[in-house]
Amino acid sequence: MAWIEARKxxxxxxxxxxxSDVTLSVExxxxxxxxxxxxxxxxxxxxxxxxxxSMDSGRILIDGKECEIKSIADSLxxxxxxxYQELNLMPALTVAENIYISGLPGKMxxxxxxxxxxxxxxxxxxxxxxxxxxxxxxxxxxxxxxxxEILKALSHNSEIIIMDEPTAALNNQEVETLYxxxxxxxxxxxxxxxxxxxxxxxxxxSDRVTVLRDGxxxxxxxxxxxxxxxxxEMMVGRDISQLYQYAVHPLGDMLLEIKGLxxxxxxxxxxxxLRAGEVVGMAGLMGCGREDIVKSIYGLLRHDAGSVAVNGExxxxxxxxxxxxxxIGFVTEDRKDAGIFALMTVRENITLNILRVxxxxxxxxAAKERELLDTYTKRMNMRYANxxxxxxxxxxxxxxxxVLARALASGCKVLILCxxxxxxxVGAKAEIxxxxxxxxxxxxxILVISSELPEIMSICYRTLVIFQGRVTGNxxxxxxxxxxxxxxxxxxxxxxxxxxxx
Amino acid sequence: xxxxxxxFWRYWEKFGILAILVVALVVFAILTPSILTIGxxxxxxxxxxxxxxxxxxxxxxxxxxxxxxxxxxxVGLSTCVWASALPAVGLIPATLLTLAVGAVCGLLNGLxxxxxxxxxxVATLSMSMVFRGxxxxxxxxxxxxxxxxxxxxxxxxxxxxxxxxxxxxxTQMLMLVAVFAAGYxxxxxxxxxxxxxxxxxxxxxxxxxxxRVDRTLILVFVLTGATAAMSALITASQLMQGAATLGxxxxxxxxxxxxxxxxxxxxxxxxxxxxxxxxxxxxLTRNGLNLxxxxxxxxxxxxxxxxxLALAISGIQELTKEARQ
Numbered sequence: 001m002a003w004i005e006a007r008k009x010x011x012x013x014x015x016x017x018x019x020s021d022v023t024l025s026v027e028x029x030x031x032x033x034x035x036x037x038x039x040x041x042x043x044x045x046x047x048x049x050x051x052x053x054s055m056d057s058g059r060i061l062i063d064g065k066e067c068e069i070k071s072i073a074d075s076l077x078x079x080x081x082x083x084y085q086e087l088n089l090m091p092a093l094t095v096a097e098n099i100y101i102s103g104l105p106g107k108m109x110x111x112x113x114x115x116x117x118x119x120x121x122x123x124x125x126x127x128x129x130x131x132x133x134x135x136x137x138x139x140x141x142x143x144x145x146x147x148x149e150i151l152k153a154l155s156h157n158s159e160i161i162i163m164d165e166p167t168a169a170l171n172n173q174e175v176e177t178l179y180x181x182x183x184x185x186x187x188x189x190x191x192x193x194x195x196x197x198x199x200x201x202x203x204x205x206s207d208r209v210t211v212l213r214d215g216x217x218x219x220x221x222x223x224x225x226x227x228x229x230x231x232x233e234m235m236v237g238r239d240i241s242q243l244y245q246y247a248v249h250p251l252g253d254m255l256l257e258i259k260g261l262x263x264x265x266x267x268x269x270x271x272x273x274l275r276a277g278e279v280v281g282m283a284g285l286m287g288c289g290r291e292d293i294v295k296s297i298y299g300l301l302r303h304d305a306g307s308v309a310v311n312g313e314x315x316x317x318x319x320x321x322x323x324x325x326x327x328i329g330f331v332t333e334d335r336k337d338a339g340i341f342a343l344m345t346v347r348e349n350i351t352l353n354i355l356r357v358x359x360x361x362x363x364x365x366a367a368k369e370r371e372l373l374d375t376y377t378k379r380m381n382m383r384y385a386n387x388x389x390x391x392x393x394x395x396x397x398x399x400x401x402x403v404l405a406r407a408l409a410s411g412c413k414v415l416i417l418c419x420x421x422x423x424x425x426v427g428a429k430a431e432i433x434x435x436x437x438x439x440x441x442x443x444x445x446i447l448v449i450s451s452e453l454p455e456i457m458s459i460c461y462r463t464l465v466i467f468q469g470r471v472t473g474n475x476x477x478x479x480x481x482x483x484x485x486x487x488x489x490x491x492x493x494x495x496x497x498x499x500x501x502x
Numbered sequence: 503x504x505x506x507x508x509x510f511w512r513y514w515e516k517f518g519i520l521a522i523l524v525v526a527l528v529v530f531a532i533l534t535p536s537i538l539t540i541g542x543x544x545x546x547x548x549x550x551x552x553x554x555x556x557x558x559x560x561x562x563x564x565x566x567x568x569x570x571x572x573x574x575x576x577v578g579l580s581t582c583v584w585a586s587a588l589p590a591v592g593l594i595p596a597t598l599l600t601l602a603v604g605a606v607c608g609l610l611n612g613l614x615x616x617x618x619x620x621x622x623x624v625a626t627l628s629m630s631m632v633f634r635g636x637x638x639x640x641x642x643x644x645x646x647x648x649x650x651x652x653x654x655x656x657x658x659x660x661x662x663x664x665x666x667x668x669x670x671x672x673t674q675m676l677m678l679v680a681v682f683a684a685g686y687x688x689x690x691x692x693x694x695x696x697x698x699x700x701x702x703x704x705x706x707x708x709x710x711x712x713x714r715v716d717r718t719l720i721l722v723f724v725l726t727g728a729t730a731a732m733s734a735l736i737t738a739s740q741l742m743q744g745a746a747t748l749g750x751x752x753x754x755x756x757x758x759x760x761x762x763x764x765x766x767x768x769x770x771x772x773x774x775x776x777x778x779x780x781x782x783x784x785x786l787t788r789n790g791l792n793l794x795x796x797x798x799x800x801x802x803x804x805x806x807x808x809x810x811l812a813l814a815i816s817g818i819q820e821l822t823k824e825a826r827q
Contacts, residue, residue: 072710072712084710088707088710090700091704092699092700092703092771093770098711101697101700101708101712102711102712102713109692111693
């Protein structure tokens with residue numbers, strides 16, 4: 001008999017069917033994993049259970065009774081707490097205030113701080129954590145903040161705790177702590193729904209697993225019935241390799257050479273090269289310094305020591321304009337806030353870097369702009385209604401193509417891409433991969449930072465691995481292996497393929 | 503080095519304004535020793551109420567993540583209401599009415615922000631014109647004079663009382679102390695205080711945590727409106743008149759005090775005592791320049807420079823933070 005049951009849930013966003021007839025059935029006291037690729041609908045389903053989204057159709061039953069969840073308060077009343085991926089804490093408040101914000105103890109509108117801190121301390125002690133009730137959340141680490149979220153869920157006495165990718169920002173040791181806590185909660189009879197796309201965790205932790213794909217329910221299995229290969233098959237359905245075929249391209253000149261790049265406390269002695277025709281991956285856990293390394297190459301961050309050479313010549317890059325002048329393009333992971341100019345048209349979004357080039361007598365030539373747009377539309381197969389459509393109304397995949405086109409239009413030969421397919425559906429992903437492959441064929445050098453190892457393994461000629469700001473691996477394609485990369489990324493090993501130029 | 507720097511900034515956030523106040527006092531004491539008489543200092547303290555009381559409200563507004571540009575207009579409107587109502591209905595009813603008008607103005611601000619979803623900057627800017635417009639229409643542009651001999655009670659909010667042989671504007675001073683004591687308790691020990699900080703710290707999280715964000719914001723602006731009306735009471739009582747043109751640009755001085763006091767424009771972190779100190783500092787500066795014979799124009803200039811310097815110091819703090827990251 002299921003404890004919490006979601007039946008035939010449908011949710012439609014403008015233009016996207018996020019969930020269609022999805023079913024989830026969780027038993028009391030189990031750890032139930034929900035897995036699926038990006039865009040499979042996991043988070044949407046959890047937001048419906050948490051009262052953040054309303055469903056378009058479907059039913060939710062808890063302990064056999066139908067319940068209506070229309071708000072966060074409804075969800076809490078039914079004993080459900082959700083810990084979202086983007087944490088819901090208020091940094092300027094203390095740990096105690098954050099945990100009990102919706103039920104502060106005290107009379108007549110006053111807060112009884114002694115009681116508040118006492119309760120919080122009890123809660124903290126129950127999990128054996130090392131934080132103080134009076135610590136400000138802004139001073140805590142990401143993992144500590146996560147613990148505060150868990151405490152918050154416990155403070156509601158919730159029977160069902162939903163965790164959305166809780167380990168995304170944690171290091172190994174912190175993940176272990178989290179495992180311990182989850183097992184403890186299960187022993188106390190709590191029901192846990194655990195969303196993750198890290199398979200190892202799913203096998204380590206869960207009793208049963210439900211798989212979603214492209215907004216549809218694929219199936220629920222006991223963990224004992226599955227192995228990793230079977231689970232991946234359920235998740236992906238079709239192999240991405242059917243959509244995208246890796247091709248080897250001959251390597252050309254050395255385009256970028258990084259030597260001994262260091263920044264105190266962030267990364268140190270980072271050296272590597274990029275050659276024309278090469279797609280190189282950069283793997284590592286969140287917080288390992290990958291982004292900081294490339295940002296300092298691109299001039300967004302200052303480094304203390306080391307040199308950057310483009311085409312064999314050492315260059316001094318102090319700001320992004322310098323980098324673009326040197327032919328280095330950068331595509332941010334934060335497409336929405338730092339990649340596109342949301343309110344501007346698709347046409348303007350391509351030419352923003354090169355207005356000087358397409359201007360005559362200091363006036364922007366619309367004809368030249370149109371010409372560029374046409375060129376890249378053909379080359380990259382972008383889809384939009386018309387040239388003055390606002391870019392924010394395009395799909396994520398199409399937006400990403402525009403961000404790439406802008407870098408290409410400004411004449412960059414070296415492309416640094418951060419999480420190039422984050423939040424993009426499978427089809428568009430394959431298109432982007434294809435595009436990167438053909439760019440490398442044309443002699444571009446491409447560096448791809450990605451948190452998805454399958455992505456790195458399917459598109460990269462070789463991959464660098466970063467651990468605590470140092471290069472711990474330089475692995476050629478035929479030696480790439482998820483385990484090996486993870487070991488390098490967690491400091492468990494170093495691996496430098498023979499014959500691979502670092 | 504960085505730990506020492508950390509410590510410095512922590513103290514600067516808390517006590518920086520105190521340091522500025524002491525420096526200002528020393529500078530003026532050298533330039534014009536008469537500023538240091540007890541009578542004058544008490545006078546400065548009392549007069550601080552005019553900026554200080556609305557700065558308390560503004561501290562909540564800024565802490566909630568917005569700010570209120572309509573404070574000056576609310577002051578103008580409130581003086582008109584008080585000065586015209588007092589002869590008709592008497593001191594206490596007129597005062598209550600005025601406070602109610604201020605609160606209603608704040609309510610309208612809050613509703614515009616939460617229900618019409620207008621950004622606070624624009625909402626309070628347009629409301630400021632509405633309030634000033636209402637005051638002008640209501641008074642037909644004429645000053646509302648209060649006859650001193652017929653209504654001596656109108657001096658209540660600005661009267662001087664002899665305390666140990668010194669004339670002190672006692673009502674103002676008590677108002678200031680009472681408002682800040684209450685404000686501190688409100689900020690530090692009540693749910694409303696925590697909610698205000700939570701909304702300013704991260705509105706989405708606050709909403710997700712089940713906080714009634716709209717209600718909190720509306721209350722914050724009601725509070726700000728009411729404190730603006732209190733300040734208007736003192737001004738009107740001093741001038742024995744109400745005028746729709748009173749308080750033009752006043753909101754900027756109030757915001758200046760709040761920011762100088764260390765309340766973060768990013769929201770989530772207010773500094774109640776800081777606002778009080780800053781209000782005293784600004785009043786002292788004006789007083790000192792007055793004694794030096796410098797007119798209002800110079801006083802404004804000085805306040806602008808002080809604000810700029812204070813913000814520059816905060817800017818340096820941000821820079822050093824970034825450099826370390």
